Amino acid sequence: MDQTIICRCEEVSLEDIQQTASRYNCSAREVKLRTRAGMGYCGGRTCRPAVDAVLEAVTGERAGHDIPLKVQPPVRPVSLSVLGGESR
């Protein structure tokens, strides 16, 4: 169970996040920077709720908007060619 992958892009397990969160008493942003969970290709759009839930269970910090694990625009990652230029 602890080996369950939470962030598939960066391959971060539940165990990694739990240990990091409890050892450093992390904020959501800090756990992201320490483990790289939510920093992969999908931009954290897949694992963010799970990371937030693990943090709430370990540190009691509720996912807020003060120092968020932000989802950056654009809503979907697109290649630059979609915005214009080379058609490929």
Place this chain on the structure above:
Amino acid sequence: MTNRIVNHPVLGELTNQTSVTFTFDGQTYEGFEGDTIASALLANGIRQLRVHEGTGAPRAIYCNIGHCFECRVTVNDTQIVRACMTPIQQQMVIESGKMQPAPFKASPEEWPRTYAEFEKMNEHHKEGVPHG
């Protein structure tokens, strides 16, 4: 053609499909017009679309709605194409995602000092983990 529902209680029988030929990692397969890359490969029994770039762990369809990018493959030399969102086309050349070299993971003492050493370290990364 395996793994397809050819007789569905509501949708009826699967008939009059136009066949499409494509290659995946050099192997030739057949799908149907209207398939996505992912569904065409799944119908051929291929579930693994890539490996994790760093660890080589197998990856396949995850969300299947274009959200998670877990199924990204290389199509006709264009990298990072979502297999779950891209309709299959005749003569498409699809390559699975391979492991990337990570030469600077170890301690500095183990870093390569010359390019020859760097190449030697990464020889085993070139093919990645075979699928199937």
